[in-house]
Amino acid sequence: MSAVCAALAADPVLASHYADFSAKAEGALDPALVALVRAAVAAVHGMGAAPNESGLDAGTRTCLAYARRMPFEHTAITDAEAAAVVAHLGEPGFVAFSVVTALADAECRAELVGLPELAGA
Template sequence: MSGPVAQALAGSADLAARYGTFRKAAHAALGPELVEAVRRAVAEVHGAAEEAAASDAPEAVLAYARRMVFEHTAITDDEAAAVVAELGEPGLVALSVVAALSDAECRAAAVGLPALARA
């Protein structure tokens, strides 16, 4: 793992390795195209989206990712079930992790902590 988050974790090689493994597993479970679509959806909520890109991602998945940013406690069982229907239970977990990490990266950038944004 490389990048700013890795540098921030450099004081603990074990923590950096565990974080890298965790992040890679979540990204691998969704695949690069879906990870990018989720990252863009989260950035849109923060008003930090780059140029909108076309995506084949299911709308239920993107809607869930957008709600994770400010409304995660209001996500309904039906909304989660729609994601499970698209991605399966492991996919729902991976989506939740990727959306949360994307949210954290956007927030870090917004408050002037670019060293923690986009590992």
């Protein structure tokens, strides 16, 4: 369970809406890619090991390199980097990927700040 969902335990309606949004975003992508992205972003935050990229195809490695930029370098991502992800995932996939990656970063930050404890969860 994410830190945000845990924090919203006292408001099941809002928690359910958030869980649905997160699930819809992640459900639009290959589950393996979602897991890799979440692990890559968490590793940037020092919250786990970076995923093993040996054996991954070039497109997936491109996506992970992009995902690692989201936590601290989102304004420095170039048009060429974005175009490479679009070429791999297509436009609808890029939209879902952008949401999933940014949400993964924000959820890590919510956990690091201790949101569930502050919310009494």
